[in-house]
Amino acid sequence: MANKPQWELLAEAFVNHYYSVFDTDRTQLAALYREVSMLTFEGNACMGASAITEKLVSLPFQKVRHQVVTCDAQPVLPESLNGVLVFVNGDLTVDDSNQPIKFAQVFHLLPDQGNPGMFWVYNDLFRLNYG
Amino acid sequence: MANKPQWELLAEAFVNHYYSVFDTDRTQLAALYREVSMLTFEGNACMGASAITEKLVSLPFQKVRHQVVTCDAQPVLPESLNGVLVFVNGDLTVDDSNQPIKFAQVFHLLPDQGNPGMFWVYNDLFRLNYG
Numbered sequence: 227m228a229n230k231p232q233w234e235l236l237a238e239a240f241v242n243h244y245y246s247v248f249d250t251d252r253t254q255l256a257a258l259y260r261e262v263s264m265l266t267f268e269g270n271a272c273m274g275a276s277a278i279t280e281k282l283v284s285l286p287f288q289k290v291r292h293q294v295v296t297c298d299a300q301p302v303l304p305e306s307l308n309g310v311l312v313f314v315n316g317d318l319t320v321d322d323s324n325q326p327i328k329f330a331q332v333f334h335l336l337p338d339q340g341n342p343g344m345f346w347v348y349n350d351l352f353r354l355n356y357g
Numbered sequence: 358m359a360n361k362p363q364w365e366l367l368a369e370a371f372v373n374h375y376y377s378v379f380d381t382d383r384t385q386l387a388a389l390y391r392e393v394s395m396l397t398f399e400g401n402a403c404m405g406a407s408a409i410t411e412k413l414v415s416l417p418f419q420k421v422r423h424q425v426v427t428c429d430a431q432p433v434l435p436e437s438l439n440g441v442l443v444f445v446n447g448d449l450t451v452d453d454s455n456q457p458i459k460f461a462q463v464f465h466l467l468p469d470q471g472n473p474g475m476f477w478v479y480n481d482l483f484r485l486n487y488g
Contacts, residue, residue, distance in 0.1 A: 266429045266444070298397045300480045302465060307434065311442075313397075313463050313482040328486055330461040332444050334433060349431045351444040355459055355486050 237299030237312040240335060240345055245292035252283045258347050265350045278350070287320035292329075302334065310335045310345070318354070328355040368430030368443040371466055371476055376423035383414045389478050396481045409481070418451035423460075433465065441466045441476065449485070459486040 247254050259265075259275035265282075272281050294316045302309035312333040317326035334349035378385050390396075390406035396413075403412050425447045433440035443464040448457035465480035 262434075264431045266431060269427060269429060271431075296400060296484060298400060298482045298484070300395045300397060300402075300482065302433075303393075303438065303440075303467070303479055304435070309434075311463065311465060311480050311482070313461075313484070315461060315484050315486060328459075330444075330446060330484070330486070332442065332463050334442060334465075336434070348434055349442050351429045351431065351442070353427060353429070353444070353446050353461070355446060355461070 231299075233301050233310045234297075234299045236310055236335070236345065237333075238297050240310075240333070241294055241297050241312060241314055244333075244347075245294065248282070249291050252285075253279060255279055255282055259350075260346055260348075263347050263350065265352070267350075267352045268354065289321050291319045293317045293319070293326070308337050309348070329353065330355060362430075364432050364441045365428075365430045367441055367466070367476065368464075369428050371441075371464070372425055372428050372443060372445055375464075375478075376425065379413070380422050383416075384410065386410055386413055390481075391477055391479075394478050394481065396483070398481075398483045399485065420452050422450045424448045424450070424457070439468050440479070460484065461486060 256275045256279040259278050261274045263275060263278060264273050265278045267281060272278055294314055296315045298313040300311045302311050314331045316329055318329045319326045330353050332351040333347050335345040336348050338344040338346050387406045387410040390409050392405045394406060394409060395404050396409045398412060403409055425445055427446045429444040431442045433442050445462045447460055449460045450457045461484050463482040464478050466476040467479050469475040469477050
């Protein structure tokens, strides 16, 4: 476990943070996107931190819990950008349901030049996988 | 449908080609990877066209069929590279099973500079989603 590549550690830290914010207060996700960020949510595309946050906040549930089952990561070209590609598979539980739904999500993260160690989401693609 | 962005059309064409080759003769997939290509298959990472093809050819089935259910795509920074991020969810049937298994796969494609319109796989992440 100690030998995990840096991008996997980064990916896990980011994903834990992202879903913790998502499950606590979705409005705060805006800080993780920028004007050029893209979200494709269940096939519907939108762009920019405001539109993306609006989409995520409008989802029809009050309570939500993401449970990460697998989190894979790879570095992305060009090396000068230090991007990380993250692929999450997990279970999602909403409101008072006790029936988790499987989801898969892809993030392409780029480093926040002004905040060493912090990343923002450039690409975000999300799909539910009904059983 | 006629208004789909170019990257979605590219993604669909690539994915159809990729799974057609995979399901017909996996050894031919080597042409779609390069020495810097990365595959994370069910959490196991390997690098380079040879190692990736060897991994895919060694999978323990004789017959396989990928059926794409959804194919999402987004362009990737920097624009000068013209990369495309592709996110596939689908069903996989192996040998004589009639029980498809759900899979999710991510490709980061880069254009083949020598062959306009052709792409190669830089990042490839694959997961099965058992129901």
